[in-house]
Amino acid sequence: MIITEKEKCTGCSACMSICPVDAIEMATDEDGFLSPVVDDDICIQCGKCIRVCPANKNRNSIVENNFPITYAAVNNEKKYLEVSSSGGIFPVIANKVLENRGVVFGCAWTDSLKAEHIFIENHKDLVKLQGSKYVQSNIGNSYIKAKELLENGREVLFTGTPCQIAGLKSFLNKKYDNLTTIDLICHGVPSQSFFDGYLNYLSKEAKSKVIGFQFRDKRYGTRYIGKALLEKGKKIKIYPVKSYYYNYFLKGYIFRESCYICPYADSKREGDITLGDYWGIERYHPEIASKDGSSVILVNTKKGEQLLESFSEKLRIVHSDFKKASANNGHLIKPTKRNSKRDEIFNLWRIGGSELVAKKFQVSSKENLTAILKNVVPYSVKRRIKKITCN
Numbered sequence: 464m465i466i467t468e469k470e471k472c473t474g475c476s477a478c479m480s481i482c483p484v485d486a487i488e489m490a491t492d493e494d495g496f497l498s499p500v501v502d503d504d505i506c507i508q509c510g511k512c513i514r515v516c517p518a519n520k521n522r523n524s525i526v527e528n529n530f531p532i533t534y535a536a537v538n539n540e541k542k543y544l545e546v547s548s549s550g551g552i553f554p555v556i557a558n559k560v561l562e563n564r565g566v567v568f569g570c571a572w573t574d575s576l577k578a579e580h581i582f583i584e585n586h587k588d589l590v591k592l593q594g595s596k597y598v599q600s601n602i603g604n605s606y607i608k609a610k611e612l613l614e615n616g617r618e619v620l621f622t623g624t625p626c627q628i629a630g631l632k633s634f635l636n637k638k639y640d641n642l643t644t645i646d647l648i649c650h651g652v653p654s655q656s657f658f659d660g661y662l663n664y665l666s667k668e669a670k671s672k673v674i675g676f677q678f679r680d681k682r683y684g685t686r687y688i689g690k691a692l693l694e695k696g697k698k699i700k701i702y703p704v705k706s707y708y709y710n711y712f713l714k715g716y717i718f719r720e721s722c723y724i725c726p727y728a729d730s731k732r733e734g735d736i737t738l739g740d741y742w743g744i745e746r747y748h749p750e751i752a753s754k755d756g757s758s759v760i761l762v763n764t765k766k767g768e769q770l771l772e773s774f775s776e777k778l779r780i781v782h783s784d785f786k787k788a789s790a791n792n793g794h795l796i797k798p799t800k801r802n803s804k805r806d807e808i809f810n811l812w813r814i815g816g817s818e819l820v821a822k823k824f825q826v827s828s829k830e831n832l833t834a835i836l837k838n839v840v841p842y843s844v845k846r847r848i849k850k851i852t853c854n
């Protein structure tokens with residue numbers, strides 16, 4: 464049984480979730496991505512998996528008339544901003560839902576650094592979901608659990624990449640007043656196996672197991688510098704210019720095939736609210752720009768609009784427009800372009816694993832110099848330079 468064309472499959476897991484006889488397993492494919500495999504001995508040919516697959520449907524986005532409305536925003540509270548990747552909008556929304564005794568679904572690290580969807584019911588667990596994990600998260604049984612909670616009348620907030628939100632809605636196949644969805648602006652996802660290989664490589668280099676990973680540590684700036692925690696108690700700064708994984712992620716070389724033809728990379732969004740980085744905020748909305756990160760919020764539905772009204776006092780927020788927000792964030796307009804480097808990297812990886820990929824990794828001296836300058840020049844000076852060059 465073929466559910467959809469391989470390159471269109473986003474790995475959302477809707478097919479596995481809907482199968483009435485558990486004939487579908489999400490198994491690791493040759494690039495390390497979870498993809499559905501049907502056991503033909505168990506399959507009863509009901510066709511539910513084919514019908515639920517968002518890749519087989521006409522794009523049915525939920526954007527209503529007069530939407531999206533675009534905002535630039537930053538969380539008022541530093542404690543949230545520090546842990547979150549952008550302007551810390553997700554924790555404000557999640558807190559609102561948790562205050563109403565609702566449930567929040569999102570991506571967390573497991574103890575062995577696997578990106579997985581979980582749900583939380585307490586404020587103390589919020590930190591698990593904060594921060595972007597730049598690895599495709601495993602949905603597991605989250606759609607099934609969300610449905611059960613919705614049917615029991617619980618308020619549910621479900622967050623994820625746009626393809627995961629599309630998968631959830633297709634699986635539910637019904638509108639629930641008690642469901643709110645947030646999709647992220649997303650430029651693509653690498654696989655868990657590729658990330659595992661990178662962690663093994665890092666551990667070998669550091670002679671200590673990596674036990675924690677944060678892709679964006681605000682203490683090192685709002686751009687992309689991360690941190691790996693080692694078993695021996697030390698930490699390593701992860702610079703995109705030195706880390707093959709981070710570099711290839713940012714350049715879009717190691718994504719799932721479907722990411723390069725992503726149908727969700729446009730202004731018609733899947734979530735009631737869309738969150739992402741507001742790159743270029745210093746230019747368009749300097750009055751709220753923060754050295755700790757900033758967000759673009761797209762409000763896509765009436766429900767999203769009502770939700771925003773309920774938490775906007777927690778934010779510094781101004782009206783913006785889609786053109787400005789997407790000027791430096793191309794993934795709001797079109798998918799990442801596939802580069803031939805993808806084949807080179809995955810070929811190397813299949814032959815010699817992460818060791819060989821790391822060995823062949825090189826950055827140009829120009830990239831190196833730019834990265835050093837970005838880190839040396841303080842934020843206040845960068846802002847002044849930007850102001851001068853933009854006027």
Ligand SMILES: Cc1cc2nc3c(=O)[nH]c(=O)nc-3n(C[C@H](O)[C@H](O)[C@H](O)COP(=O)(O)OP(=O)(O)OC[C@H]3O[C@@H](n4cnc5c(N)ncnc54)[C@H](O)[C@@H]3O)c2cc1C
Nearest residue numbers: 547548549550551552553569570593594596622650739740
């Ligand atoms: C793979 C990926 C690619 C992205 N690409 C872009 C981009 O190109 N441009 C852009 O503007 N923004 C991008 N983002 C979104 C951005 O990094 C922030 O996640 C977003 O702005 C929310 O930030 P926040 O500060 O409001 O809250 P945070 O506290 O940072 O919120 C984290 C939210 O992201 C969810 N999340 C974290 N990791 C994953 C994951 N692997 N899969 C699904 N959900 C996850 C959590 O469940 C939570 O809802 C990307 C995020 C991911 C995960």
